[in-house]
Amino acid sequence: MEAIQRLAAHVKSRMGDLIRHKKQGGKIVGYSPGGYLPEEIVLAAGAIPVCMARGGDHTLVELAGAYVCRWLDTFCRTQIAYGASGEDPYYNVLDLLAIPITDNHVRAVSDILSYHTGLDIFPFGVPHMKEQAASDYYLHGINRFKEKMENLCSVSITEQKLKQAIELCNRERELFRNISLLRQANPSPVKGSDFVALHHGSLVADKEFMVDVLEAVYRHFQENAPLRESAPRLLFTGSTLAIGDLRVLNLIEGYGGKVVIEEFAEGLRPYWENVSLDGDPMAALADAYFTRRVPPAWFRPGTERLDFLLKLAGDYTVDGVVWYHLLYRESYKTESYYFPRRLKDGPGIPMIVIESDYDASEAGQLSTRIETFMHTLRS
Amino acid sequence: MSEYYDTLLELCDFTPEEIDGQRPRIEMAIEKIGLDRHDFSRAEERVSSQHDIALRGVRRLLRAWLLELLDLVLSREEGKKVVYYGYPSIQGPGMTIKAASTIDLYVGCPDVVLCHTLGQIFDKLTPILETAEKGGLPPGHGLCSLQQVRSGALALGIVPVPDLVTGSSYFCDMGSKADELLHEIYGHPAIYVDGSMDSDWGAYPQLPSARIKYLGAQIDKLFATVKDLLGVEVTPQSSEKAMLISRRFFSGLGRLTKLMAADPMPVSGVESGLALNLAAASTGISMTEGAEAIELLCGEVAARVDTSEGIMEKGAPRILSFIQPFSDPSITHMMESAGLALSSSIVTVPPPKRDPSIQINTLGEERAEAALRDLYHSGYGLVKRFEDAARRMEVDGVLWGYLFNCRPLAQYSHLVKQWVEEKTGIPTLSLEMDIYDSRNYGPEALKTRVEAFAEMLRARKAA
Numbered sequence: 031m032e033a034i035q036r037l038a039a040h041v042k043s044r045m046g047d048l049i050r051h052k053k054q055g056g057k058i059v060g061y062s063p064g065g066y067l068p069e070e071i072v073l074a075a076g077a078i079p080v081c082m083a084r085g086g087d088h089t090l091v092e093l094a095g096a097y098v099c100r101w102l103d104t105f106c107r108t109q110i111a112y113g114a115s116g117e118d119p120y121y122n123v124l125d126l127l128a129i130p131i132t133d134n135h136v137r138a139v140s141d142i143l144s145y146h147t148g149l150d151i152f153p154f155g156v157p158h159m160k161e162q163a164a165s166d167y168y169l170h171g172i173n174r175f176k177e178k179m180e181n182l183c184s185v186s187i188t189e190q191k192l193k194q195a196i197e198l199c200n201r202e203r204e205l206f207r208n209i210s211l212l213r214q215a216n217p218s219p220v221k222g223s224d225f226v227a228l229h230h231g232s233l234v235a236d237k238e239f240m241v242d243v244l245e246a247v248y249r250h251f252q253e254n255a256p257l258r259e260s261a262p263r264l265l266f267t268g269s270t271l272a273i274g275d276l277r278v279l280n281l282i283e284g285y286g287g288k289v290v291i292e293e294f295a296e297g298l299r300p301y302w303e304n305v306s307l308d309g310d311p312m313a314a315l316a317d318a319y320f321t322r323r324v325p326p327a328w329f330r331p332g333t334e335r336l337d338f339l340l341k342l343a344g345d346y347t348v349d350g351v352v353w354y355h356l357l358y359r360e361s362y363k364t365e366s367y368y369f370p371r372r373l374k375d376g377p378g379i380p381m382i383v384i385e386s387d388y389d390a391s392e393a394g395q396l397s398t399r400i401e402t403f404m405h406t407l408r409s
Numbered sequence: 410m411s412e413y414y415d416t417l418l419e420l421c422d423f424t425p426e427e428i429d430g431q432r433p434r435i436e437m438a439i440e441k442i443g444l445d446r447h448d449f450s451r452a453e454e455r456v457s458s459q460h461d462i463a464l465r466g467v468r469r470l471l472r473a474w475l476l477e478l479l480d481l482v483l484s485r486e487e488g489k490k491v492v493y494y495g496y497p498s499i500q501g502p503g504m505t506i507k508a509a510s511t512i513d514l515y516v517g518c519p520d521v522v523l524c525h526t527l528g529q530i531f532d533k534l535t536p537i538l539e540t541a542e543k544g545g546l547p548p549g550h551g552l553c554s555l556q557q558v559r560s561g562a563l564a565l566g567i568v569p570v571p572d573l574v575t576g577s578s579y580f581c582d583m584g585s586k587a588d589e590l591l592h593e594i595y596g597h598p599a600i601y602v603d604g605s606m607d608s609d610w611g612a613y614p615q616l617p618s619a620r621i622k623y624l625g626a627q628i629d630k631l632f633a634t635v636k637d638l639l640g641v642e643v644t645p646q647s648s649e650k651a652m653l654i655s656r657r658f659f660s661g662l663g664r665l666t667k668l669m670a671a672d673p674m675p676v677s678g679v680e681s682g683l684a685l686n687l688a689a690a691s692t693g694i695s696m697t698e699g700a701e702a703i704e705l706l707c708g709e710v711a712a713r714v715d716t717s718e719g720i721m722e723k724g725a726p727r728i729l730s731f732i733q734p735f736s737d738p739s740i741t742h743m744m745e746s747a748g749l750a751l752s753s754s755i756v757t758v759p760p761p762k763r764d765p766s767i768q769i770n771t772l773g774e775e776r777a778e779a780a781l782r783d784l785y786h787s788g789y790g791l792v793k794r795f796e797d798a799a800r801r802m803e804v805d806g807v808l809w810g811y812l813f814n815c816r817p818l819a820q821y822s823h824l825v826k827q828w829v830e831e832k833t834g835i836p837t838l839s840l841e842m843d844i845y846d847s848r849n850y851g852p853e854a855l856k857t858r859v860e861a862f863a864e865m866l867r868a869r870k871a872a
């Protein structure tokens with residue numbers, strides 16, 4: 031599709047844009063994925079947000095061994111290697127790296143990069159509960175971040191600028207939501223890999239450009255009714271779906287499966303909740319990004335997300351669930367033990383659990399397991 | 410009439426009269442745990458060979474642990490309400506709840522009790538760990554073995570399903586997740602005491618009031634839940650009562666730490682470990698008996714110091730370590746045999762004093778502030794504490810034995826060593842360990858690196 035190709039070309043030349051922006055005195059703000067950093071604050075300060083969500087490369091995982099032992103989440107080790115090795119162009123171009131601390135794996139990225147690099151790192155806490163004190167703490171964190179951005183960019187982030195940025199980001203979320211909802215139809219008009227490509231592109235793309243692409247994509251899918259198909263419909267969920275980590279998704283599609291809905295803590299942009307334009311914009315950001323957001327597995331307990339997955343499975347009439355987490359992310363590993371029973375007792379659908387360390391040696395086993403799962407769903 | 414278990418209990422300073430008095434309890438616990446006469450014979454041999462039982466203080470400590478085991482295992486049969494907390498725990502809330510209670514209440518950390526008894530004394534943890542591995546916490550995934558101990562013991566019916574658990578969500582993701590898993594199976598309520606270790610690198614010991622406020626609110630929430638669920642009301646008076654008990658305990662530990670610094674080292678790190686973890690594991694009899702035992706041990710150790718009696722050669726390199734293995738004393742013995750005097754632990758070196766300008770509004774905030782000043786501050790706080798403690802204790806080396814399956818620690822696998830060596834020049838060994846489950850991290854596996862480190866330190870001292 032032309033719009034997706036346009037996005038790919040934009041992403042390819044994005045580094046050049048960032049360097050030009052910097053040369054003109056602009057600021058680049060990296061942030062770790064997970065959906066807890068309101069990009070609106072960065073945009074309102076006139077800086078460019080870039081999500082540090084690349085992964086999938088085992089070479090980096092090995093390189094991380096110079097900085098930390100191997101018992102940390104694969105994606106987080108990858109970030110440590112990208113950042114600390116000094117060889118990554120994206121990390122090298124940053125004026126600030128904002129890290130919402132969601133769990134200990136992400137905390138490791140923050141601390142290890144703080145020690146090994148000259149990066150200006152801004153960690154702020156994401157509590158693991160939905161209670162008033164927790165919402166207050168999150169709001170306190172993003173208020174500190176706003177102050178940090180004002181100092182970095184020597185600007186005052188006015189309510190008006192913030193609301194403009196919220197409107198733009200709401201439009202992006204709304205388009206993602208609309209495109210996603212089209213997939214409730216059977217057959218779905220959208221390929222899972224196309225939807226993921228849009229997400230991954232959006233994590234680095236210029237926001238206005240991205241909205242333009244999403245509008246074109248949405249129009250295209252509205253106008254192009256899908257053909258009949260018999261592919262098993264899948265819910266694809268897990269800890270991190272990094273930019274560049276497409277191996278599992280490709281195998282699913284290669285064996286004739288169709289991902290119709292995804293839910294990942296990191297690597298996909300949360301799009302279900304818009305930010306209210308009424309009242310105090312900072313409180314509205316905290317409300318949408320923290321309070322109303324379906325949380326990842328490192329919330330205690332993880333019930334809200336598991337209930338949400340059951341709802342998605344119903345709304346998107348899926349035939350099975352592919353649960354994909356990276357090695358040593360204990361919250362996902364633990365839930366993967368008991369969630370299949372809920373699926374069985376609820377919609378009565380099966381689930382396959384896939385774990386990875388981005389290692390090529392996993393390829394054979396991965397391929398066989400996914401092929402078998404698809405076969406089971408068809409029979 | 411004596412029974413096969415009497416000898417072990419006598420070794421652990423139980424009197425024959427006490428054993429007779431406790432016989433029904435002892436036998437019920439033995440049956441629940443599934444111990445037999447062979448287990449007791451092996452335990453006698455282990456206690457005699459692994460512990461310094463010439464010291465009555467050590468025998469009293471072992472006794473306190475065994476009493477804790479009885480209280481834990483039989484708590485339900487004895488009509489008690491049961492509250493479990495997670496390890497590591499903020500010092501205080503568990504004890505405060507216990508001190509406030511007018512009902513029969515067991516409050517403790519069952520996994521730590523089981524490591525020190527079924528692990529350290531009986532070497533019977535493996536079946537428990539294997540049970541957990543089949544129940545949602547499989548091996549090979551870096552999942553916490555302490556949580557496996559709890560999960561396996563619940564599955565085997567060794568410990569009762571609690572009325573309430575409280576998780577250390579302010580520090581660790583695994584404990585809370587394991588609580589969730591167990592809740593799925595057994596349905597007991599879990600209260601997560603949450604926090605966020607989000608201080609800037611370089612900001613220790615500064616303590617943002619927002620962190621105190623959030624963690625404080627979480628601890629206050631725990632107290633409120635305990636009131637609702639169990640009818641136990643925590644008050645400033647009960648809190649003060651708990652602190653008095655705790656202060657006695659910790660002043661004994663402080664004295665022991667100082668005595669351990671003598672050259673030659675007067676007693677093994679195995680015994681200081683026995684003393685240290687009592688307070689972390691329980692709020693029951695060990696808090697009173699334990700304090701007495703530590704005081705007794707201090708007296709005996711002081712006598713050794715006076716006569717320059719030690720368990721190692723004079724001049725052995727003195728080491729600041731993290732914490733001694735909970736379940737397998739042979740690891741510490743291996744290190745000491747290699748010539749490392751494990752004289753101090755980061756856990757017993759006091760943190761900085763409270764900043765008087767910090768405003769405290771509730772009991773929860775009181776506890777939160779103390780915890781955040783200590784090991785729950787941040788990663789930077791951890792490396793800084795190592796640096797400061799290594800200087801203060803004037804050690805020859807630092808042994809950073811990080812737990813591979815404990816993310817809050819494993820993430821600093823390399824950093825502690827890099828930081829301490831860079832800032833102090835004190836050689837540091839970063840050693841991957843599992844202090845709860847030594848099946849893959851036993852003394853033989855660790856020996857080569859430990860011996861090489863000891864050799865290097867000796868050469869350095871001699872130069």
Ligand code: SF4
Pocket residue numbers: 495496497553554555556580581582583584812814815816817
């Ligand atoms: S992972 Fe570490 S902090 Fe968490 S429960 Fe296990 S030992 Fe404790």
